Amino acid sequence: MRLLVVSTQPWTVAARLAMALRDSGCVVEAASPRGSLLARCAAPTRQHLLRPWSMGADLARALRAARPDRAIPADDRAAALLRALHAEADLSALIEASLGDPSGYAVAAAKSAQMALAARLGLPMPATRPVESLAALQAALAEGGLPRVLKTDGSWGGAGVQVLRAMSDAAPAFARATTAPSLLQSLKLAAWEGSLNPVFARRDWQPGMPDLQDFVDGHPANRAVIAERGRVLAGLSVEVLQAASPTAPATVIRVVEDAEMTASAAAMTEALGLSGFLGFDFVVEPGTGRKLLIEMNPRATPICHLGGGLAAAYAAHLKGEDAAAIPPPGTEVALFPGEWLRDPHSPHLHGAWHDVPWTDPGLLRAYLDDAAALDRFARRQRLFRRLTGRA
The missing domain is CATH 1.20.5 (Single alpha-helices involved in coiled-coils or other helix-helix interfaces)
Structure with missing residues (x-):
């Protein structure tokens, strides 16, 4: 099986997934910007360059050159680029095989639409509503109380999540959620990332409608799955033990079995007819322990490579074989380099499985x-x- 892993960000997800897929017997090629971790990983047999100013055209060329059996997005922008290429006649079959039913793409791409679907399906979730204006946001806050969470589409890693703790937070939060980043902000982020991506991403920024979600003072949990046209083939659920900040990605997790997360992820996947790697974010409600769905990610997420489980299951499925075993419940994992960067002296680096790419x-x-x-x-x-x- 030949797979093309697509990444537009300088993140670890794509590189670790490429390693796990290679170790599962797949031939892996990569499409990413120069300098990304995926571009510096040994797993891909071939690298296809995505230039910040022409990522869509470059990705189309990469798909035509690699002729993969599946393309795997490792971030939201990569997923959006692949969805857009469904309009290309010679690529539409590959995009559908990789991502699933095109009728589900729009909902999968928008947090508001995701949560509206979850509500229609009756899934456990915090109350969520779109807010089309500052006045609507202020009225909703006055009705429902504080704190609340304001979320925007097209963001990841907690970057688009703002916790509103006072009415005075509403105006600046709404402005941040509905205004394109300034050139100075984009340049700062570019300097931090060592990449021109934020500058060119600013050019493609589109206004959206933020969501206001009830704040649940619980700890996060996640479920990652692989699916084929709406049918979940295998999944891995974890609860977060440590994160860099309340809205930042996890740095230490524990593998769990949870029927509620399993059911919610399966219901959303089936309703949208999606394929490939998918991630679902939850918050554990204090007192009840209920797992409340807060959003889904139509792409690979940071736990997909763990133990080779989901990657091996995906490879096995494509070969027509039985899915591989998933890491057992109770397994505690310190995610590299997140926990090491958070605290080089963290006890989790010695008490848990430290997920370092030694190979x-x-x-x-x-x-x-x-x-x-x-x-x-x-x-x-x-x-x-x-x-x-x-x-």
């Missing part, structure tokens, strides 16, 4: 180089703030 020294060196670059950037930023009196 790819080049990728490991890339992680370390990136961590050093981020540290230098942070120190320069702190120095600048002191010199300008902004500390």
Whole structure:
């Protein structure tokens, strides 16, 4: 089986998934920007360059050159680029095989539509409503109380999540959610990432309608699945033990079995007819322990490679074989490099399975180089703030 892993971000998800798929017997090619972790990973047999200013055209060329059996998006923009290419006659069959029923694409891409579907399906979830204006947001806050959560489409890793704790938070939060990032903000993010992606992503920014969601003061949980036309083939559920911040990605997780998360993920997947790797985010309600669905991600997520489980199951499915075993409940995992960056002295680095890519020294060196670059950037930023009196 030949697979094309697609990544537009300098993230770890794509590289680790590529490694797991290769180790499961697949031939893996990669499409990503220069300098991404996927581009510095040894697993792909061929690298296809995605330039920040022409990612859609570059991805179409990569698909035609690689002729993969499936394309796998590893971030939201990658998924959006693949969905857009469904309009290309010679690529539509590949996109459908990779992502599933095209009638489900629009809902999968929009948080508001996702949660409206979850409500129609009667799934456990916090109350969620779209807010079309600042006045609507302020009225909703006055009716429902605080704190509440404002969320935007096209964001990931907690970047589009704002917790509103006072009425005075409404106006600045709504402005951030409905206004394109400034050129200065994009340049700062580009410097932090070491990539021009944020500058060109700003060009493609589209206004959307944010959602207001009830705040649940519980800890996060996630479920990742692989699916074929709405049928879940295998899944992995985890609860978050540690994260860099309340809205940031997990750094330590524990594998669990949970019927509620399993049922919600299956219901959403079936209703949309989706295929490939999918992720579902939940919050565990204090007191009841109920797993409330807060959003879905129509792409691979950071737990998809763990133990080779979902990657091996996906490879087995494509070969017509039985799915491989998933890591057993109770397995505790310190995600690399997240927990190491959060706290180099964390007890989880020794008490849990530390998920370090030891078999790819080049990728490991890339992680370390990136961590050093981020540290230098942070120190320069702190120095600048002191010199300008902004500390």
